[in-house]
Amino acid sequence: MNYGWFFLIALCDAPEPWQIGFQDAATPMMQGMIDLHHDILFFLVIILIFVLWMLVRTLWHFDSKRNPIPERVVHGTTIEILWTIFPSIILMFIAIPSFALLYSMDEVVDPAITIKAIGHQWYWSYDILLYYSDYNSSDEQSLAFDSYMIPEDELELGQLRLLEVDNRVVVPAQTHLRFLITSADVLHSWAVPSLGVKCDAVPGRLNQASIFIKREGVYYGQCSELCGTNHGFMPIVLEAVALDDYVSWVSNKLE
Structure with missing residues (x-):
């Protein structure tokens, strides 16, 4: 019997059945x-x-x-x-x-990377600032993509129900990050428990959060503000990797 899926879940910072305490702190x-x-x-x-x-x-x-x-x-x-x-x-x-x-x-420490998270009904979109940009310039200066929940019938072995997405946000570990959080329609909330962040996404307003992830791993969260019928179906997944792997991921996304 293959127990690889068990170790995959054990290493992920995600909720567990009958969990009482906190998830392992990653920041x-x-x-x-x-x-x-x-x-x-x-x-x-x-x-x-x-x-x-x-x-x-x-x-x-x-x-x-x-x-x-x-x-x-x-x-x-x-x-x-x-x-x-x-x-x-x-x-x-x-x-x-x-x-x-x-x-x-x-307090927001001088960030190496700025990521804009935009809440929609019912998914998240991300805009990663690669170098200086005001988000009104050409697409060459930022990397934008949408992140939808993977339906239950499309999950693979080891993936978590209602928590997996088709496009993870990949970030470098041991790096100061700034998240700019807003909404395109109604109130949302961008929350990842193991990172200690929960920030409201308000239409027409930018809120910011500073994050420093201490270790590599996969971190799961969800929208934490009631936002409509499918509120429970817009998860958040961050994957913290080594800096070299992050550069490779960005390069592949830009190609």
Whole structure:
């Protein structure tokens, strides 16, 4: 029995059946999101345990049989100071990393390649800027193509249902990329979970996202904004390759 398809899927950054956690991070931004999630979850677990302990302790000690005469303490300066200071400290530990991450998400590093992603009902089209262009010049300066979902009856062994496309976006790994995202009709959203990017595609407006893919691989995403009947049938596939392979891909596309 051929298990090649299993290893192909295992190496792809795509959703898995019964998946609970995040996909493997392929960008520093996504790694930062995962780390922030774990940090916040740590504080949430500590708070949950403390609150449960207080509830159990209250139910146990303040029972009419064990304590027939209830306490009449209605004010405590010390406890009020403590439950003001400690939550403030916890919020600071959460806020500072999140502010840094939010700032990094909006910061666009000087890109080596700019790619324009345009949402349509119901497919994506891409325009890869090969060198300086304002997207109004000749086609020789950019590489444009459409990306449609492969129908289920045309899938090959190892390909993922509702996630494969006929034209993948091939990009070089270890390279700063800029995506300009817009729409030709209605609201869409260009989202790839393992890259930590989700950017709205708004008609008449350009949004941008900076991506630095750390490793080679195939990364799957989908439109994440309800855009009509076939909203669930416009996947996104990025393939990160070595720089030499990217140059070869561009050359083949231009021929």
